[in-house]
Amino acid sequence: MNRYEKAAGGAVALMLLAAGAIFLYAPGDYLHGPVQRIFYLHVSSAITAFGCFAVVLIGGIVYLRNESPSADRIARAGALVGVVFTTVTLVMGMLWAKPVWGAYWVWDARLTSTLVLWIIYAGYLLVRRLAEPGRQSARFAAVVGIFGFADVPVVYFSVSWWNTHHPGPLIINNALPPEMLATFLFTMLCTLVLAGVMIGVRYRIETLLDGRHGVTERAHVVASRRPEASPEPVP
Amino acid sequence: MTYLVLAYTFAVVVLGGYLVWSLRRLRELERPER
């Protein structure tokens, strides 16, 4: 059992503890019933996904500044894990929305921008897959990742502005009783740990894949040290 | 409620499945090349 598997085992154990807290410790919600328990993992996944995409953002910025392949690799890892968690967020959200609001989907700011987030980073992953591995694909992806991250708050803002003319069901945040808050924070922590392990595993996979494609530290240094083409007269 | 069960089942399948898949991928790649 290698160390990644041990870490994964630990993360899974933590998630099982969180499940225990969610289903056994947290009090029931008298307003919405048992469905309310979805929110613990749903919101944790959403926040974790944002964390993953922040990793993509930072990796991209670092990559554009100094072309370090490890920055690019962690961006790739963050994007994939982020998309996984965004998928969980969206589906759990829809399964919560149906019994509570009566519809699987509403065009409110939060849901819409989460969907847009998913689309943007799925696009990021496609760009990586379809472009030749190496410097160019890493640069392009970094730009996509940065624009994607910037776009989400803009979309959120636009949709909530739009909603002032098209009001829909509001998500009311009541103050949480302490047991619920504690359960939520604990679940958040465990989910973040799980994401961290997933990113670590993926980072290692990307490193090995890069090695196979000949994209190593050295290759990058050689590529960026190519002498600039001398200015030629425009034809 | 069924929605609760569905939601958490989905989460477990996706997150657990992804974790298992990536660990197996890692094992494959770590094997020494012939």
Next chain:
Amino acid sequence: MNPFRVAVAVARKDLRSEWRTRELVPALAQFVILALLIGNFGFQIDSRNAASIAPGILWLALVFAGLVAFGRAFAAEREQASLEAMLMTPASPVAVFAGKAAAAFGLLLLCEAVMLPALSLFFGTPLSIEVVAAVVLASVGMAALGCLFAAIVARVRARELLLPLLTLPLWIPFIIAGGSAVQSAMGLPGNYQEAIGLLIDFDILFLVLTSLAARFVLDE
């Protein structure tokens, strides 16, 4: 090399080559008219609901025409070669990008010059300065973003697939604000001033971001 003059030169070159071949603009014009036709049959428009549906059709048609136009902006082989030649000069990549984005914006304006009168003709909606202003303002930001991502996907496989996927999420704020502006200009409830203000804000934001990103995307 004065970056402003570089940008103007690039824009003129692009527009002139498009004029010489005259492929894109007629095709886009036809596309736009067809989109309006489909809108009419798809939505069963009559004089009562025209004003509420027409803005949606306008944006759909504009978005798809925009994707076609930008897809071509960097596509052709000769385009790639001349781009590389331009980038080997001391001209700044941002200036080159600005020129291409300006040309793309020009093409988009031409599309709109066909579409807006046709929309007014087919659906009976007013063709006012407010409507035109909203569409033009939105096109500025959309052109900059479309051009940037067209440059990104130009050298990637399956670019026709990737361009909409990458560009549309970024165009959403423009469609929301622009759509709202056009709707309120056509008599539906809404705050025109606010919507236009948003469009201007988005334009500024994305013009700045795309010019910062241009050197990473165009630099070889």
